[in-house]
Amino acid sequence: MKKTADFTLLFVAFIWGATFVMVQNATSFLEPHSFNGIRFLIAFISLLIIYVLFIRKEQGVWSRNILIAGFKIGIWLFLGYAFQTVGLLYTTPAKAGFITGLSVVLVPLFSVLLLRMKLSQNAVIGVIAATIGLYLMTVVDTASFSLGDLLILLCAVSFAMQIIMTAKVASDYAALPLTLVQLFTVSILSFISAPIFGEDISVLVNPTIMLQTEVWSALFVTAIFATALAFLAQTHFQAYTSPARVALIFATEPVFAALTSYLWIDEKLTVTSIAGCICILFGMVIAELPAKKRKIKPDFH
Template identity: 30%
Template sequence: MKKIKGELILLLAAILWGTCFVFQKMGMDYIGAYTLGAFRFIIGALALIPVMILFSKIDTKKSGKKVDLYGGFGDKHLYIGGVLCGSVLFAAASLQQIGLQYTTAGKAGFLTSLSIVLIAIITIVLTRKVQINTLIGVLLAVFGMYLLCMVEGFYLEKGDAYELAGVIFWAIQILAIDKYSKKVDGIKLSFVQFMTTGILSWVFMFLFENPQWNDIKNGAVPILYTAIIEVAVAYTLQIIGQKHTPPVIAAVILSLESVFSVISGVIILGEIMSFREIIGCVFMLLAMVIAQVPDSNAKLINKKII
């Protein structure tokens, strides 16, 4: 039951991320990648404070004993995990934003999805285990992503190098969340992660960009939308959902972000999906289902690999 709950939470995160991509792109019309990151992650972190207060009150009411709001902030694993996840998230998000200036959104989405393959490879190397259905799900997801995103053909551009570099950090971020989300409170881990990403973004903003207050005001809508929906809500859902979901399956579910991005474009902007894009969505959804089917040959496969 916990596994199903975790997967549904990750699915909700993917849906929310899918609606945010257009606002992420809009923000770059007014401000630079680091400026956008600085504001959206710090605001996202601050938005979690009332959530933490609310949950402490709920826990106090349930237990009948006062639950300390600051409980858990003395745990070293919270800061080790939060700073690690935040640093990696800063690198991944910044590279993605910079790459978006030089490549198409479709190619950025496809190249980012390759983190699924990298996570699968890392998981196999570290655990010496693999399930055939999971690997089939990964391959179907990548193929579906190709059909969905690469509608203009595949050719390398300057921004693609940034997106490919970001793949490494997206994979590390998911694996790091998998490790530390099981050790500490998810919302507090989110808070430390976002503060770390935000602070690093502020440093790089002043080093490499020249933010103007008028530009920031003009970009207020994409900044606030991505800060609340993408950062505070979706990334926190990722941490909570990954507590009970294997990293490879989590990556497959989260890759559905591109499917919901296309769907939101149809619903919100009135865009029309091509037959190729519809088939891509079908492959992506099929990948999620197949990746979760219990593999009766898993033990046998594991023994052979070991």
């Protein structure tokens, strides 16, 4: 079962990495907030069906507190995906994958600031290495820190905060109801944001747009596999492996993002960018090595 768990979680990391290219292609037809709104609505409905049919009797009635907690966490999740999807309009999938991965490094740093946890030596090394990597990828390589890079960095901060907020309440509530509230929150906030940012949400009922291969395939993969089933797989199989091992497996996500970018859209990284990627990946891995006493929280990609 341990090998099955590792393989399944590795596949989840692959799906998360591969979706960077798919989302970038889809946003050529469907604008960012509209895309996120329908994506998370599909994911919410999918998990709600599973909850109603198989889990509801075990986990009982939802409380007001779980709705409030899920909504607060969902705000950070919304910000993470909003920054990520918009950021992909201005930067490359490979760079986005590695910069998003900084959330793994930011979690122990934010744990010190917000949860008053002690920062380990490995976490310090990880933060330094990841910072050097970010500098190499975004400043040295391109001579500027682009808008897309900034948005993806804010995405990483938001995802890290989502993990921190989840850590504060995860032991108090059942995982699936808490996640359902988060997904619904992201969907609603995305639909509200779409017209505010000038998006025409009428395209969501336009078959000419929605039946574009880039759109429906991206929605299907991101909603069903990268969100709904990925979360269920992580929740189930984490019981059969260690948190540190999960962190190391998920550290392969940006690697898959870079590989799929190279294979699908022929994105090539410069020597400087590759050096930055290696630094960030090293920082992600080393920062999570002492995490044996800490439970890894869902990192929805």
